[in-house]
Amino acid sequence: MSGALRSLDARAEASRRAAGWRALALAAAAAALYLGPALLGGRVLSACVVLAIFAVMAYGLDLVLSDLGEVSLAHTVFFAAGAYAASMLATRAGWGGWATLLGALAAAALIAAFLGLITLRLREFVFSLVTYAAAVVAAAIAHNWEFLGGSDGIVGVPPLDLSVGPLRFAAGNDAELWPVAFALLLATLWLVARFRRSRLGTLAVMSHLNPRLATMSGVDVGRVRLAVLVLSAPVTGAAGWLYAYQRAYVGPDLFETYFLVLMLTAVVIIGRRLLFGPLLGTALILGQERFLSFGGDVDAIVLGGALIVVLAFFPGGLVGLWRAVMARAS
Template identity: 30%
Template sequence: MASIFKQRNVIAILILFAIVFPFITNNNYLIHIMTLAFIWMIAVYGLNLLAGYTGYLSLAHAGFFAIGAYSLSLLTTKAELNYWLAFVLALIITSILGLLVGLISLRTKEHFFAIYTMCVGYIIYLIIDKWDSLTGGIRGLIGIPGPGNIGPITFTTPVSNYYLVLSFLLLSILVMYRIVHSLTGRTFIAIRNSEDLAQTIGINTMTNKLLVFVISTFFAGLAGALYASFIRFIGPDIGYITITFDILTYLIVGGIGTLSGPVIGTILIVWVSQQLQFLQDYRMMIFGPILTLLVIFYPRGISGGFIEWKMKRQAKKHQKQNKNQNQQMISTQESSAASNKNG
């Protein structure tokens, strides 16, 4: 039974379920909600790499999400570029702006970094909201084209969009897995554990922090671009600070600093929110106390709590084995002593 809950088996089961989900239900609304959840997961993975594995909490994540969305929208609707060319350019624009912001913001640490990025995120929101001639202001942008064809493959149905976003999500998870389990990922973790110690052993902390910040903004821009082409309408609200807090909530509930946390937290909250739509005005009154209790008793979220429980169980098992071995050794020694005495 325990082997079923191994990480590889859980991931395989989740991927299999995601692949067959459109065959399980013919409800386009459920497919729509699941596709949105996949988009949010990509954004959460970007924040998780920065906050969970490097220890730097960026509150400008929604701002970069909005940059990716608006870059794609403007390039396709006003510049009338090919969709996939605009898609690539949107990711490049988001990453370049992330690099420029990171060069300044990463000179601060801890809560100063969070406050600075929150200000940056709010400035991005104000620019989008007030630059009416470019972004449409509060009216937003409409008529955003959907994903362009790839050869004979078209993306005109909810199911085709579902599998397109799922493909990007699986690719994002694979990239995150390779980063976390590489030397670069271990460097990020070393910075999170002790930045001063990382510097003393020769790690260029500024370069690595800048790298992870740009990667984080890249995934935020990727999620934003997919969101714009999926919803086909965007407004300045997608760059507001509340979106960052929603993404952070998904991460904290699922498990910050874990690979499965973004998936678990996003799916759980998105589907619970759908079931509690009649309480939408009181959502924070429901999630607030739950989130507080979760932070107190499970600071690493659901996934992190399960990992800690598993480690404690293994530790107890090893202690029990060691105890049994010691008792066997004592019994053997006592038997040998008794035999020598009788001899």
């Protein structure tokens, strides 16, 4: 009996040590990822700021597409809502960065709640059509409503100010924005990982894979879908918040199809429900655009073509393709 107890204690100790080494490895990787762009600076640092912002944008859609199995075409609205809320509160009300962040999160969540109450009782392509119609309507409003700046948008967004009491922090360029973008990305990764280990994450997958069984088990599938959509919207809205400060301008171009296709491609190209999938997918897309560009129109064709090829031939993404190749090789 004592031998069995010693064996259990040894296993527990080995597990604790392994967890400690994993945490140390993750901390070292995070430090390298942060310091690398900061040391290289210039074009690389600027690209990494945009990469972090767009990856956060994609993670919001990832929660709905990968966990709920719903294709939301309205996440550009949440992205734009975060950007517009931040820019308007900063330029017209003089709010600081923390207050505009709360405003951006609230704006995205409220719009998601409204759309969710309308659409999440619908299924499959009908849901996608309604969310796409919402994006079209939102784009038309942004183009024509002077309160939102109309077709000219909102210019002159001030530098991001995240000062707290005597601690002063302002970011007016990409080098100064990089710590904020990196922190936002880390917070998003933590949130997604916690969500997928949570009860809501489990219920979301159950509602996706077998909604009838979930209903028979006492799960309110409609409420689960609404909760996940409302959770996902502020994630994408937070990306819009930082993008407004990074560009110092917000306009109707945020509703362009490019942002939607980028999000969709980033989520599916590596593989769904992979924690680092959208980050790596975004890195592939922006790496091609920034460092192997063929020109604006050709890059758009490459991006759209990549989405079509993945969905048509490699629904499991590059990870699924790799697993299939290895299975055949063995």
